[in-house]
Amino acid sequence: MDTVVDFVGSEKANAEDCTTSNMSADPIVYQLVRVDGNGRLVPATEDEVMAVEDLLEIDKSNDTPDTLFEPCGSNKVQFEGSEGQPKLEDLEIGAEKPSMLPDPEMDCGEIDAQHEDRTPSLVPNASDSSVCQSGSAEGCSKLSGGLYENKTSKSAIGTGLNPDFSLLNGEVHLDSLGVKELQDTFKATFGRETSVKDKQWLKRRIIMGLTNSCDFSTTSFVIIDNRVVKKGKEEACKSMDSSVLVDCVVTSLRESHGSPPTCHDNQNENHSIVDGMKAQSSTFQDNYESEDANTNQRPTKRVRKPTKRYIEELSEGESQDSGAKVVSSVKHPSYDQLSGEPITSSEGCKPYTEKKRIQLEKEVKSKNMESSYKTSSDDDVATITTANGGIRRKHHRPWTLSEVVKLVEGVAKYGAGRWSEIKRLAFASYSYRTSVDLKDKWRNLLRASLAELPTGNGMQNSRKQVSVPIPAPILSRVRELADIHSHNDSHNRSVHVT
DNA sequence: CTTAGGG
DNA sequence: CCCTAAG
Numbered sequence: 001m002d003t004v005v006d007f008v009g010s011e012k013a014n015a016e017d018c019t020t021s022n023m024s025a026d027p028i029v030y031q032l033v034r035v036d037g038n039g040r041l042v043p044a045t046e047d048e049v050m051a052v053e054d055l056l057e058i059d060k061s062n063d064t065p066d067t068l069f070e071p072c073g074s075n076k077v078q079f080e081g082s083e084g085q086p087k088l089e090d091l092e093i094g095a096e097k098p099s100m101l102p103d104p105e106m107d108c109g110e111i112d113a114q115h116e117d118r119t120p121s122l123v124p125n126a127s128d129s130s131v132c133q134s135g136s137a138e139g140c141s142k143l144s145g146g147l148y149e150n151k152t153s154k155s156a157i158g159t160g161l162n163p164d165f166s167l168l169n170g171e172v173h174l175d176s177l178g179v180k181e182l183q184d185t186f187k188a189t190f191g192r193e194t195s196v197k198d199k200q201w202l203k204r205r206i207i208m209g210l211t212n213s214c215d216f217s218t219t220s221f222v223i224i225d226n227r228v229v230k231k232g233k234e235e236a237c238k239s240m241d242s243s244v245l246v247d248c249v250v251t252s253l254r255e256s257h258g259s260p261p262t263c264h265d266n267q268n269e270n271h272s273i274v275d276g277m278k279a280q281s282s283t284f285q286d287n288y289e290s291e292d293a294n295t296n297q298r299p300t301k302r303v304r305k306p307t308k309r310y311i312e313e314l315s316e317g318e319s320q321d322s323g324a325k326v327v328s329s330v331k332h333p334s335y336d337q338l339s340g341e342p343i344t345s346s347e348g349c350k351p352y353t354e355k356k357r358i359q360l361e362k363e364v365k366s367k368n369m370e371s372s373y374k375t376s377s378d379d380d381v382a383t384i385t386t387a388n389g390g391i392r393r394k395h396h397r398p399w400t401l402s403e404v405v406k407l408v409e410g411v412a413k414y415g416a417g418r419w420s421e422i423k424r425l426a427f428a429s430y431s432y433r434t435s436v437d438l439k440d441k442w443r444n445l446l447r448a449s450l451a452e453l454p455t456g457n458g459m460q461n462s463r464k465q466v467s468v469p470i471p472a473p474i475l476s477r478v479r480e481l482a483d484i485h486s487h488n489d490s491h492n493r494s495v496h497v498t
Numbered sequence: 499c500t501t502a503g504g505g
Numbered sequence: 506c507c508c509t510a511a512g
Contacts (some may be wrong), residue, residue, distance in 0.1 A: 303503095303511095396506075420500060435500070440506070443503090 174203045182206065188469060191400040210402050397432055399441055401471070407438055408445070408474055411481050416442060446482055449475035 174182065182202035186194045189209035196202060399407075410422035419435035419442075427433050452475055 417501070436502095436508095437506075439501070439503095 174206060189401045191398040209400070210405065403427075403430065403433070404441070404445065404470060404474060407441055408477055408481065410438070411442060412477075416481065442478075445470065445475070445478045449478040449482070 174185070177185065177199075179197050179199055179202070182199055183194055183196075185206050186196075186202050186209075189206050194202070194205075196205075406426050407422070410426035414421045414425070419438045422438055423433065423435040427438065448470055452472065
């Protein structure tokens with residue numbers, strides 16, 4: 001395997017051109033990269049990320065959690081010089097030794113600019129000892145290693161305008177989440193289960209999952225309580241084509257209503273952010289005024305004739321196998337050759353070439369219709385059982401949270417309907433997920449967001465969190481983007497005046 | 499080839 | 506997800 005994977009772990013330093021914040025609470029951003037043939041660092045694909053995660057997970061299980069993620073100070077980014085090529089074996093999630101290849105192209109300022117030590121900047125303003133009076137005194141005293149993925153800064157607007165909603169519960173309290181919850185969140189983020197019980201590790205993974213994955217945009221997302229906020233300068237830091245500056249912060253993963261656990265200290269900061277976001281939002285809309293794609297005039301729906309062939313096919317198939325679902329389980333010998341995947345992973349979580357495979361299956365199926373009635377014995381797992389005991393189809397990729405976020409962001413940027421654009425730009429690293437998939441998912445998101453409205457809260461009753469639950473803030477964002485305004489809050493959304 | 503809808 | 510009809 002000539003693909004080298006390494007974690008470039010780096011605390012996202014205060015790149016001058018990106019943010020003028022002098023806060024030390026910048027989030028820690030990890031980006032999985034690999035070295036391509038030319039020795040350049042290129043962002044790893046989702047599949048690779050997954051594969052590495054698996055490795056790490058395995059690795060992890062042999063490790064004592066205590067050794068993981070030492071909050072040690074001296075973690076400055078250093079070029080490993082002639083040490084050069086990091087190897088997979090070197091991967092140590094625990095040591096977290098940031099390393100970079102001596103690639104001039106990647107000599108981005110922000111990486112080595114100001115590397116503060118990894119000590120969790122739990123107390124942005126040390127002046128305030130009331131930080132984290134969240135009731136989890138533990139979280140406070142136990143700052144050790146506590147990732148405080150809480151970024152509260154950057155907004156220059158400091159006026160104390162009051163937001164419409166409470167921000168107090170908006171923080172991500174990954175810290176206060178239990179292992180189980182973290183695992184759930186992990187699942188939501190990565191779409192798969194994890195057995196790791198180490199909180200630190202889980203937290204880091206989750207945050208990473210939400211931040212990395214080769215999003216080149218410098219757009220940032222902040223989820224504050226009920227909204228997803230896009231922030232960040234679009235053009236900043238664009239000097240490097242491969243710069244990965246996902247300044248993504250999630251301040252709310254779970255709505256921990258009831259007992260608002262929040263650092264009061266950050267309240268002002270949050271207000272600032274909200275202000276900024278409001279401004280953003282308006283400018284955002286302004287920008288989109290120009291594009292008639294988003295104006296109020298909804299294009300008339302396309303009408304279409306019923307699809308004949310498909311119907312015929314369906315009925316035909318039904319008559320043949322009387323509705324029985326046929327799962328082709330033929331062990332295709334050419335799979336491995338078919339997919340020249342960068343990483344050959346063991347688990348079935350990597351149909352890199354979904355299409356090819358499906359087509360191949362079809363071919364096989366059509367060639368010997370009868371023989372395709374075998375029971376699945378494939379290692380690739382025809383069905384996988386979820387935690388709930390349900391079974392899913394073979395090639396169903398649950399949308400992970402980060403994917404959803406990306407999609408929403410993409411729609412925000414390029415507009416709904418420009419699926420191929422979004423696919424190209426925002427989903428470059430997701431080889432699966434066709435533009436059609438994006439479209440479908442968006443449709444579903446819309447439905448979900450709408451379904452949430454009427455009862456206000458009724459939906460939440462469904463305890464079974466089947467399939468990744470989409471955080472309310474994202475849904476409301478979806479609604480926004482879809483130009484569906486709940487007339488409840490009579491926000492004079494500057495209705496166009498003909 | 500891409501998008502919109504229906505299944 | 507899959508499939509097709511319209512652009």
